[in-house]
Amino acid sequence: MSESASVPVLTIDGPSGAGKGTVSARVAVELGWNVLDSGAVYRSVAHAALERGVAVDDEARLVELCGTLDLSFSPASDGVKACLNGRELGDALRSEEVGVMSSRVAAIPSVRRALLELQRSFRRPPGLVADGRDMGTVVFEDAPVKVFLDASVQERARRRHLQLKEKGESVTFDRLFRDLEARDRRDRERSVAPTLPAQDAVIVDSTSMSLDEVVARIISLVRRSPILVP
């Protein structure tokens, strides 16, 4: 067994907009663990591809790009902060253009393979909270605690609408609802690593739960598991 395999991992998978980012950051801060935002890994590939004019069907160059990413993550109270090649990208990674491109590059098997080791390298003591779509099913299949964080499309669209309104961006609720449904379908129905709960995942439906309730429920799952938390 490799040394990192003894480091505990909590995986939090689920569809877009279920609140995984905020929840993962809060849980990581509370446990004092490291955090991996795997959505930001795919978004970074998409961002770099758009910046360098690499087309979505240029598999060889996309795979090459995967090898050049120097990424780090830190948990903060409002979500996970991602740094790419020493630069905090923040909102640049969250644009709609990057979001759409990331879900297209994420459907390419060779890109997913090229990002496996990078994602696993974040498994460092004292523990890791890994957030994404296939953390519990593929990347950290041996994780001792797996959560699938879900919420209705209606509720996820409502939360995102509120967030964007607070930022002063005007997008209609209907448009957000349709975009979320389309992205869910693409992520769930793709042949590689579809967004599905691992067989041993605990499903947490946050539709009518507050953020504090979700965090408390997940922390209690970690504390009740046989893995050691100081």
Ligand code: C5P
């Ligand atoms: O979670 P986020 O919206 O940032 O992820 C962006 C895209 O990256 C998703 O739509 C999904 O297609 C892809 N993704 C993935 N596997 C992961 C995390 C994200 O395919 N583990």
